[in-house]
Each structure stands twice: as C-alpha cells, then as structure tokens.
Amino acid sequence: MNKSKLIGILIIASFISITSCKKENEEEEIVFQKSELLSNIGTNLIVPEYEQLLIDITTLEATYILFINSKTNQNLSEVKNSWEIVYKKWYSVNMYEFGPAMNIGLRNAVGIYPSDTTKIIANTNSGMYVLGSAENVDAIGFSAFDFLLYRANSLNFFLNSAIYTQYGLDVIQKIKSEITTTLNAWNGTYLSTFKSSTGTESTSAFSLLVNEFCKTYELAKNAKLGIPIGKQSLGIQRPEYIEARMSAISLDLLYENVFALKRLFNGTTATGAAGIGFDDYLIAIDRSSLSNSINTQFTAILNDIEQLNLTLEEEMASNPQLLDNLYTKMQNLVVSLKTDMSSSFGILITYQDNDGD
Amino acid sequence: MVINRLQNYFNPNRNTSIAPLVIFRILFGTMMFFGISRFIAKGWVTELYIKPEFYFGYLGFEWVKPLPGSWMFLPFILLLIGSLGIILGVFYRWCSVLFFISFTYVELLDKTNYLNHYYFISLIAFLLIFVPANTFFSLDVKWKRVMERTQIPVWNIGIFKFQLACVYIFAGIAKLESDWLIQAQPLKIWLQAHRDMSVFGKLLATEWVAYLFSWFGCVYDLFIVFFLLNNRLRPYAYLLVVIFHFVTWYLLPIGIFPWVMIFSTLIFFSIGFHEKLILRLSSLTRTKVNFTPIISTFSYSSKKWIPVFISMYILIQVLVPFRYILYPGNLFWSEEGFRFSWRVMLMHKEGNATFYVKDRQHGGEIEIENDRYLTLNQIDQMATQPDMILQYAAFLKNKFSDTLLIFGDQKVHLVNPSIHANIFVSLNGRPSQMFLSKKQDLTKIPYNFAPRKWLEPFNK
Numbered sequence: 144m145n146k147s148k149l150i151g152i153l154i155i156a157s158f159i160s161i162t163s164c165k166k167e168n169e170e171e172e173i174v175f176q177k178s179e180l181l182s183n184i185g186t187n188l189i190v191p192e193y194e195q196l197l198i199d200i201t202t203l204e205a206t207y208i209l210f211i212n213s214k215t216n217q218n219l220s221e222v223k224n225s226w227e228i229v230y231k232k233w234y235s236v237n238m239y240e241f242g243p244a245m246n247i248g249l250r251n252a253v254g255i256y257p258s259d260t261t262k263i264i265a266n267t268n269s270g271m272y273v274l275g276s277a278e279n280v281d282a283i284g285f286s287a288f289d290f291l292l293y294r295a296n297s298l299n300f301f302l303n304s305a306i307y308t309q310y311g312l313d314v315i316q317k318i319k320s321e322i323t324t325t326l327n328a329w330n331g332t333y334l335s336t337f338k339s340s341t342g343t344e345s346t347s348a349f350s351l352l353v354n355e356f357c358k359t360y361e362l363a364k365n366a367k368l369g370i371p372i373g374k375q376s377l378g379i380q381r382p383e384y385i386e387a388r389m390s391a392i393s394l395d396l397l398y399e400n401v402f403a404l405k406r407l408f409n410g411t412t413a414t415g416a417a418g419i420g421f422d423d424y425l426i427a428i429d430r431s432s433l434s435n436s437i438n439t440q441f442t443a444i445l446n447d448i449e450q451l452n453l454t455l456e457e458e459m460a461s462n463p464q465l466l467d468n469l470y471t472k473m474q475n476l477v478v479s480l481k482t483d484m485s486s487s488f489g490i491l492i493t494y495q496d497n498d499g500d
Numbered sequence: 501m502v503i504n505r506l507q508n509y510f511n512p513n514r515n516t517s518i519a520p521l522v523i524f525r526i527l528f529g530t531m532m533f534f535g536i537s538r539f540i541a542k543g544w545v546t547e548l549y550i551k552p553e554f555y556f557g558y559l560g561f562e563w564v565k566p567l568p569g570s571w572m573f574l575p576f577i578l579l580l581i582g583s584l585g586i587i588l589g590v591f592y593r594w595c596s597v598l599f600f601i602s603f604t605y606v607e608l609l610d611k612t613n614y615l616n617h618y619y620f621i622s623l624i625a626f627l628l629i630f631v632p633a634n635t636f637f638s639l640d641v642k643w644k645r646v647m648e649r650t651q652i653p654v655w656n657i658g659i660f661k662f663q664l665a666c667v668y669i670f671a672g673i674a675k676l677e678s679d680w681l682i683q684a685q686p687l688k689i690w691l692q693a694h695r696d697m698s699v700f701g702k703l704l705a706t707e708w709v710a711y712l713f714s715w716f717g718c719v720y721d722l723f724i725v726f727f728l729l730n731n732r733l734r735p736y737a738y739l740l741v742v743i744f745h746f747v748t749w750y751l752l753p754i755g756i757f758p759w760v761m762i763f764s765t766l767i768f769f770s771i772g773f774h775e776k777l778i779l780r781l782s783s784l785t786r787t788k789v790n791f792t793p794i795i796s797t798f799s800y801s802s803k804k805w806i807p808v809f810i811s812m813y814i815l816i817q818v819l820v821p822f823r824y825i826l827y828p829g830n831l832f833w834s835e836e837g838f839r840f841s842w843r844v845m846l847m848h849k850e851g852n853a854t855f856y857v858k859d860r861q862h863g864g865e866i867e868i869e870n871d872r873y874l875t876l877n878q879i880d881q882m883a884t885q886p887d888m889i890l891q892y893a894a895f896l897k898n899k900f901s902d903t904l905l906i907f908g909d910q911k912v913h914l915v916n917p918s919i920h921a922n923i924f925v926s927l928n929g930r931p932s933q934m935f936l937s938k939k940q941d942l943t944k945i946p947y948n949f950a951p952r953k954w955l956e957p958f959n960k
Contacts, residue, residue, distance in 0.1 A: 174706075376866065379907045381907060433931065482924055485850065486850035488693065491753060
C-alpha cells in the first residue's frame, strides 16, 4: 500500500508543480483561437460578400427589366455589364459551399458551367421548363447568360421572342432567390453557429471551411484551366469546356476566384482590410515559412493570369506553353494547401473512426 | 525450463474459475452489439461497402469481394445475431464462429478501413471460438445443450490477458522513436487543434503538454499491463486505464476503441470480483448460480494439440509486429510491416496524389481526378500507402487499357497505357516531400512483399 500511495502522491505532486509553474507565464502569451478566425471570415468576408452579391444580382435584375421595356443595343450592353459584375462577384463566395449554401445546393443552382446550349434553346423555344429540375442544372445560373447575351445576333432573339426574354428573367430571379435564402440563413442563426464551430471533426465549420477552400481551389484549377487546355484528354484541347467562352471573360473569372481564395487565406476583406486568416494560424503554429510560400505562390499565379493579354481561347491557340506553365504553378499550390496546410491544422477530412494509420 | 513451465501451464488439472471468462464473453458481446449497431446507424455500410466502385483488398485475399448491393447488410445482420449469441451463450460455438467469419470477411474487403482495433476484435473473436465461455451462466447450460462447468483451464483466460498485453506493450514499444519522444509528434498537431476548447484549450495548444502526453502515453502503454497484473496496484492501474482511455476518446477520433479497452481490461481483475458481478447479473435475470466446482469428465484441455496451437499463436503475435526489421528504410515512410503491429495513433501522414494515364504510342497524358473512382476516405488513405498506390494504378490501367476515348471530334484508341503518379506526403508535421516520382511507370512495379525501392527516399 505504502509504495503505491507514494507513487500516487508523486504523480499528483509533479502534475501540480508543472501546472502551477506554467500558470504564471501563461497569462502573457496570447494563444491563437480558431473562433477569432471564423469570426473574422464570417462577419467581415462571408456575410458582406453575400450582401454585395445580392446587390449585384438585384442590379442585374433591374437592368434586365429596363432592357425588357426597351430592347436596345445600348440596354443590352448594360445588362452585359451588370452580368459581368455579378458573375465575377460570385467567385468571391463560391468557396463557401457548406452550411446554408450547401443546404440549398447553391453552387449547382447558380454556378454550373459550361452551359448546355441545346437545352437552353429547347427551353426558350417551348417555354415549358422547370428551372429547378435536375436536368436543367446546366441550362441555368450565371453561365446561361454567356449564351443568352453573347451568342451571335443575340438582340434579335430577345426582339423576336417573349419566351426567350422571359427565360432570362426567370433565371435571374431564381439566382436572386437562392442568394437571398443563403444570406438570410447566414444572418439568421448560422453566423453564430459558424463562429463557435471550432472542433476537429470533419463536420465542424472550421474543417468545412478549410476543406471547401482547398476543393474550390482545385476545382478552379481543373475546370477553369486544366480541362480546356487538355490536361484530362491526352493534351487534346477542349475549347467547348471553356467557362464563359462567348463573352470571353474566362481569365477574369479565374483571376477573381484565385484572388478571392487568396483573400480568404489571409482573412482580407473585399475592401482590402486585413484580418485573421489561415496565414495567422500557420504563423501561430510555427509554420510561417509555409504561410509565406503560399502567399508567394498565389501572387505568382495571379501575376501570370494578368500577364495573359488574349482571351483563354486565343491563348490556347497561340501560347499553350504559357498556360501549361500557369497550370503547373497552380498544381504546386494544391500540394501546399491540401497537404501542408490542412495537415498542420490537424483537421479531419473524413468522418469515420480513425486510429491514425 | 520454459518447456516445463509451459507444460505445467497447459496441465489439464490446473484449473481456475470460469467467472472472468463469462464476464468477458458478456461484455465483449455487448460492446460488439452496440458497435455494429452504431456502424449500421451511421450509414457506414452503404458508405464503405456498397458505394465504392473499387476496393483495396489485402495481398493474397483479393478474392474476398463485397456482396452485391444491399446484400452487404447481410454480414452485419449476422454480426448482430452472432454478438447476441455470444452475450447469451446460446448456440455459442456457432455464434462465435459466425461472428469471427463475418467480421473478418468485412475487414478483408478494403484495407482503406483497416484499424488496429478491428484487427483486435477479429483476434478476440477467433480466440473465443476455442474457449468454453458458454459453460456457465448461459442459455446453452440452461437448455442443457452443454454441461455446466465452473472450472476451466488457466490458459482459457490467460490467452486473453496475453492478447491485451500485446496491444499495450507493442503500442508502447512503437512509441520508442524520435518523432514521438523528441518531437512530440503527431500529438503536437492533434492536441493544438483543440485550442478553442473551454478551460483546457489553451493548455492543449502549448508545446510542453504535447510532450507530457507523449511521454506519459509511452510509459503507460509499456507498463500498464504489469500494474494490472499486480493485485495491490490493480485498482489504481484500472483508474488510470479509465482516465487514459477517456481522455483519448474525448480528444481523438477513435470511435469505440477506448471503451473496448476499458471493458476488456476488467479480465485482469480477481475471481472474486467477477463472481460478484455474475451474482449481480443473476439476480437481475432471476437465475440461480452456484460456483462450487463441478467435477467434469470432459477432457477438453488434455488434448495434445492445444499447447502446440497456443504456442504457435503466441509466437505469431510476438513476431509479426517485428517483421518491419526485415525491411530497409523508414517504417513510417514506406509502411512495410506497419499494419497488424499495434502502431496506434503514431502517424499524421497526409498526401496529395495525382495520377496520370499515359498514351505510350502518341505521348499524351490524362490527369485523373481521383474522386471519379474512389471515395474521399479511399483517396486519403491511398495517397500515403504504397501498396494502395499500386493497387489503384492497376485499377486505372485496367480501366483505360484498350479503350476508345472520344474528345470532341477526336478519337484516340488507348492500347496499353502506362500509369504514373506524382505524390507528395507530409509526415508528422514535416513540410511535404516527394513520395513518388512521376518518372516511375507503375504498371512495371510488381505488387508484393519486396522492399519498396521505387519510393523516393525520406529526408528527416
């Protein structure tokens, strides 16, 4: 008995001494908190950006109604402008496909590309369409307007067909309603849920944010660049997969998406105000060199996209090597984000039991 | 000397009370019943055994295939029936065989889902087949299907203690390496992730706590069995078992494993303790039990093959975890001899694997999006485990060989593509390094037990 008692006392005593001597200098150091990161991202990035997106889609709706009332070339280009603005804005929220956005499947409802133009033509001819049906998933959303607004002689189609005009309005209003639903859910209870969901399980808001961040980046790399330039087709280029091929704003959209992801990484708002992001977390766990490397890579990729003077389709025809180099850079960043960053946060990507091997 | 002692141990006249084995049977059956129910309720049967297009079988066991569609629920229903039979001790031999076969069948389907504690359950179920755990306080006795026995050979209980000792001690030995002891990894990563937890969060994010946990965990694993074996220290040791596993359950995603260990280690407790438990249970179920020894004419334990069988089993259990010594290079990197060795919670290994199907004739390549063919879990496991990388490569080769691919208006007939992969892995908090170079043609690498020289070398 005596021996075991002694051992017990020793263990307890050493515990107390360790904890008590550490207590003193503990107060001084501020421990990085994930809740502060989520608070910044939720309050200063996600909600304001959805609000802006709602403003922009409302503007598109207004210019479109103006255009319906007076179908002129001038008004059509107003619609085109508004569409470009809101489409770009979409790419600063498309990485938040969890919680409210996931519940309604926002990305599928507004962000599928390229559009199936045959389906759009069929819909606008018959007028018999259910926009929310599964088969129409690639006939709606922002991408549909690339065809509706930019196809050859597009003004004539609007002038000649009321159904055609109505289809556009229906698509806009559907997008607007989806965004409204998402924003309302954030402004309701989800923002506070989001801020406090800091666990390590794959369903916590923090894990979802990190995983969707990585997934969205990879999706941009594959769908906006890799597939069109032939990365999944033995090098055979596939221009039919280019996003926004007719309006030729593909590279702008790629830029917007990557730029928004970089902002999320750094916790920077749309207006450029600095805040807590993944970079701060990395610095807090002694991985500042990784944080720097990720930022350097982001900057290099954004610079490369800016350097491209032609449209994506033209670059594919004349400078495929430049696009290939850009793709390689984007691919390297995947490793930094998915492998290095995610693993150092210690979050789970799957929900099953695990014993670490 | 050793042989003498062994002979003595297996002496049919050296008997002990059956009580600990009966409690073990009931607890194990109950945990399994809940564990399997939980597995089904979480939708994992569909997720892990119905949805996937491809399964990573074990070398030599690739012939073990899942049942078609919803038939995959069948083995799980059999497991529920088997665990009920084990709890009640009814048609016990049949039920324990049924449980062992169904469980092992499911585990052999896909190594993606390998967990040390599933292996542990398979082994325990296997051992239960050979012990007369149903000869007391069971329906088999009540229904006179078997003779009642209060005394059983010592090894019937000793073998389970041995198995538990293996789990702990090998888990402890596995921790005697520099990442665990000197870097406090992977615990440093796993514990800091709880930084937002109330009260303890800030503590868990501090470095010295990771060291404390690492060192304590190592010492605990190495020595807990010896404390449990000691009559005087046992109550304290068990308190430690409960606290230790409770903490791991709270902080780490390890499912029912902590509970399995908390309940299984009760087998180290005294006969009196187990008899009291049985008396409690018997008053609950209004059955009468009597522990006075019944002289049995059953000569079960005098069979010659038993000592041989047990010795073989013990030898295998002791040698298998050391098989990694036969391989060059870093165990965590190449994972040669990693599974079935009680290396629990030792690694934080994350990887990114990009596969390429190359057209040998025309030179183009197809970059593969892994989620077209694999589940998230499979991608995650495959990216860091060399044998799974080869299996996936073989799957892709099969998929793309002799196929006509249509890209827009161009058609390509892929005859015999080569498969390549560019893989980067981060191990225990290190920056990622190249794991597999794209230069290697994976179709040329045989899948066997030979050292994996095709991997890139590991830099500490």
